Amino acid sequence: MTTGLKVENLTRRFGGRDVVSDVSLEVMPGQVMCLLGPSGCGKSTTLRMVAGVDRQDSGRISVGGEVVSDDTVHLPAEARHIGLMFQDFALFPHLSVFDNVAFGLKGTKREAMRRVGELLERVHLEGFETAFPHELSGGEQQRVALARAVAPRPRIMLMDEPFSGLDNRLRDGIRDETLDILKDEGTAVLLVTHEPDEAMRMADEIALMREGRIVQRGAPYNVYNAPVDRSAAAFFSDINVIRGVVKGALTDTPFGGFLAPGFPDGSAVEIVIRPQHIRIDFDRQGRGPNPTPEDGTPARGTVVRSRFMGNESLVEFRMDHDGSILKATVPSVFLPKEGMALWLMIRRGRCFVFRQKD
Numbered sequence: 001m002t003t004g005l006k007v008e009n010l011t012r013r014f015g016g017r018d019v020v021s022d023v024s025l026e027v028m029p030g031q032v033m034c035l036l037g038p039s040g041c042g043k044s045t046t047l048r049m050v051a052g053v054d055r056q057d058s059g060r061i062s063v064g065g066e067v068v069s070d071d072t073v074h075l076p077a078e079a080r081h082i083g084l085m086f087q088d089f090a091l092f093p094h095l096s097v098f099d100n101v102a103f104g105l106k107g108t109k110r111e112a113m114r115r116v117g118e119l120l121e122r123v124h125l126e127g128f129e130t131a132f133p134h135e136l137s138g139g140e141q142q143r144v145a146l147a148r149a150v151a152p153r154p155r156i157m158l159m160d161e162p163f164s165g166l167d168n169r170l171r172d173g174i175r176d177e178t179l180d181i182l183k184d185e186g187t188a189v190l191l192v193t194h195e196p197d198e199a200m201r202m203a204d205e206i207a208l209m210r211e212g213r214i215v216q217r218g219a220p221y222n223v224y225n226a227p228v229d230r231s232a233a234a235f236f237s238d239i240n241v242i243r244g245v246v247k248g249a250l251t252d253t254p255f256g257g258f259l260a261p262g263f264p265d266g267s268a269v270e271i272v273i274r275p276q277h278i279r280i281d282f283d284r285q286g287r288g289p290n291p292t293p294e295d296g297t298p299a300r301g302t303v304v305r306s307r308f309m310g311n312e313s314l315v316e317f318r319m320d321h322d323g324s325i326l327k328a329t330v331p332s333v334f335l336p337k338e339g340m341a342l343w344l345m346i347r348r349g350r351c352f353v354f355r356q357k358d
């Protein structure tokens with residue numbers, strides 16, 4: 001039994017298509033789980049079923065150890081002890097800040113005043129009690145929405161892209177503030193986002209979704225550093241792909257051999273490398289650095305384009321050996337001229353080898 005949220009084998013069909021397919025997950029109190037995936041992969045549909053505004057075709061949802069929806073039971077949204085925060089967080093425009101936050105509270109007026117006061121202080125909006133939503137900035141409205149959602153002490157908080165309406169400058173602060181409050185309250189949080197950065201920043205655990213299924217689950221560090229396949233790797237950053245065929249547990253490429261453990265001889269594989277794991281070295285009269293076990297053999301390319309991205313520079317190369325394009329990022333400023341020849345090496349410990357799919 002879990003005191004948080006438990007979802008078992010949830011499936012939802014629209015027009016004969018499984019939009020959510022056999023999704024299971026568990027979120028403990030005080031934990032943040034992010035459903036991360038591209039548009040249309042079924043994240044919001046999953047959340048809507050948990051919220052109780054849509055019903056699954058099969059599967060079970062439990063909150064605090066109590067079944068709230070399965071084949072026989074189906075509690076309405078308001079009986080599930082769930083808080084909601086969506087992108088269009090829609091405060092009640094005709095109610096003051098105080099009344100918005102107090103809206104879902106039961107109990108005496110005194111208790112409500114204490115709870116609202118405590119939360120407005122927590123979101124740095126003390127003194128705004130009598131203001132109306134239209135008098136507040138977007139960030140302030142969002143903080144009222146947070147206070148309102150948290151006020152009745154829901155066991156579960158469901159959030160669907162809750163910060164996407166805010167500009168970047170506000171967003172980071174409000175994300176952190178929201179996390180702190182939800183952790184303090186011990187709420188189990190299920191958050192939907194299509195932005196990997198948001199998921200990495202907020203989640204204790206990421207569930208990566210694709211075409212209605214969870215394809216990978218784990219701590220942000222693990223999902224980023226041990227993707228299950230090429231698409232999972234590509235979801236988090238640009239990637240480079242080098243193809244090859246396994247021979248004697250090694251894949252031979254212009255960058256030297258790559259270990260391909262577990263792949264039989266003759267397997268077509270792809271070696272996936274993130275741009276930050278390519279090492280760049282200078283050309284010394286047509287010669288590059290010596291091969292090393294960590295970085296393999298250097299291969300030469302010429303700069304096609306280089307761009308400054310803020311905290312790093314992105315350099316694109318056309319490789320001498322096959323004309324393919326490889327992308328490398330370098331911390332800070334490195335903007336070599338177009339046409340310059342440089343040598344590239346690939347960090348062996350940081351690349352992934354997958355079976356070639358197409």
Ligand SMILES: Nc1ncnc2c1ncn2[C@@H]1O[C@H](COP(=O)(O)OP(=O)(O)OP(=O)(O)O)[C@@H](O)[C@H]1O
Nearest residue numbers: 014015019037038039040041042043044045046194
């Ligand atoms: N009520 C519905 N009737 C028919 N199809 C639906 C319905 N609701 C969702 N879908 C379809 O289910 C799929 C998944 O939609 P969903 O909104 O869950 O995706 P999502 O991952 O949340 O995407 P986004 O980030 O764009 O909101 C989509 O193809 C959508 O068109």
